[in-house]
Amino acid sequence: MGIDTQDLVSKLEGFAVQGIKGAAENHQQHVSNVCAAICNIINCQLWDVTGDPKAKIQWAQYFQNVITHYQVVIEGWPEMIPFTNLSSASSSLAQLEVLL
Structure with a gap:
């Protein structure tokens, strides 16, 4: 073929690494x-329940800024997913999709 074997291996390795990275x-x-x-769904439900278009989920101050302020509690949250900011709660699509 006229191709250097080491060059071919190097290019294939680069292709594989880029594919994994992608x-x-x-x-x-x-x-x-x-x-x-998920956050959009939660916020839309919060807007509907509170009547306040500025209401939004606040994970860090949930008790004070959502429960106390709006008298609203989120019910039915799955035990397998920590009730915290979703970006730090799980990277498992299967777990996150349970919330949809």
Whole structure:
């Protein structure tokens, strides 16, 4: 073929690494999109329940800024997912999609 074997191996290795990197980035982007969709659903429900279009989920100050302020509690949260900012709660799509 007239191709240096070492050069071919090097190019294939680079291709494989880039493919894995691309797949990881695609997965992370998908996880991020699912988290954003979940937050959007929670916020829309919060707006509907409170009548306040400025209301939004506040993970760090949930008790004070959501429960106390609006008298609203989120019910039915799955035990397998920590009730915290979704970006730090889980990177498992299967777990996150339970919330959709």
